[in-house]
Amino acid sequence: MDIGGADKGTTAAWMAAHRGMYERATRHPFTVSIRDGTVDLAAFKRWLGQDYMFVREFVAFLASVLLKCCKQSDSSDMEIILGGLASLSDELSWFKKEAAKWSVDLAGISPLTSNTEYCRFLQSFNDPEISYTVAITTFWIIETVYQDSFAFCIEEGHKTPLELLGTCQRWGSPEFKQYCQSLQRIADHCLANATSDAVKSAEEAFLRVLELEIGFWDMSSSQS
Ligand code: HMH
Numbered sequence: 177m178d179i180g181g182a183d184k185g186t187t188a189a190w191m192a193a194h195r196g197m198y199e200r201a202t203r204h205p206f207t208v209s210i211r212d213g214t215v216d217l218a219a220f221k222r223w224l225g226q227d228y229m230f231v232r233e234f235v236a237f238l239a240s241v242l243l244k245c246c247k248q249s250d251s252s253d254m255e256i257i258l259g260g261l262a263s264l265s266d267e268l269s270w271f272k273k274e275a276a277k278w279s280v281d282l283a284g285i286s287p288l289t290s291n292t293e294y295c296r297f298l299q300s301f302n303d304p305e306i307s308y309t310v311a312i313t314t315f316w317i318i319e320t321v322y323q324d325s326f327a328f329c330i331e332e333g334h335k336t337p338l339e340l341l342g343t344c345q346r347w348g349s350p351e352f353k354q355y356c357q358s359l360q361r362i363a364d365h366c367l368a369n370a371t372s373d374a375v376k377s378a379e380e381a382f383l384r385v386l387e388l389e390i391g392f393w394d395m396s397s398s399q400s
Contacts, residue, residue, distance in 0.1 A: 185364030213335035223396035244308035290395035
């Protein structure tokens with residue numbers, strides 16, 4: 177029984193408080209069209225090329241999260257972040273293989289506006305003044321938006337085209353969900369011990385990620 181959120185972590189409370197924004201990010205017309213089987217393949221290819229560029233920037237972001245973690249946290253956090261960083265190596269190979277399958281020329285792509293904006297946000301975490309708490313919370317919500325979005329594409333009743341199932345399983349798998357839940361536990365633990373200023377900054381970063389994710393899906397669905 178939940179009589180006021182006292183048994184929930186901070187992150188779950190934010191997800192409830194900002195439900196509308198969270199759903200705009202995780203039930204976006206673009207990913208819902210994958211699930212419905214009505215997805216425009218040109219849009220999917222645009223997403224693929226842009227996300228490859230994003231993930232390359234995400235590697236550097238994660239390196240900055242790892243660095244902040246090493247400076248102030250215990251080793252169990254470090255192992256999870258390091259595992260995440262290692263799996264991005266596999267992810268970059270996956271993007272190259274998938275791009276070849278769809279004839280997307282990764283070398284010829286330049287970032288569209290929303291992608292550039294998102295990458296700039298990721299780069300801002302290089303600032304040592306940004307705390308580990310804010311960084312790990314940001315990392316958690318970035319991964320969770322993809323987990324929730326793509327898990328929906330393989331949930332019961334989906335009509336996801338066969339050739340897109342691999343993509344959806346990459347982020348929609350039970351293993352990826354567990355990984356996101358580990359990140360959530362780390363974030364909640366940090367937030368429970370953080371100053372109110374740090375909690376406020378982390379909530380702002382959470383909302384900023386949702387906004388940037390919506391922008392990224394919008395950009396993928398229609399080139400503007
Ligand atoms: C835009 N957000 C975006 N791309 C991704 N690959 C993820 C989140 C998850 O890793």
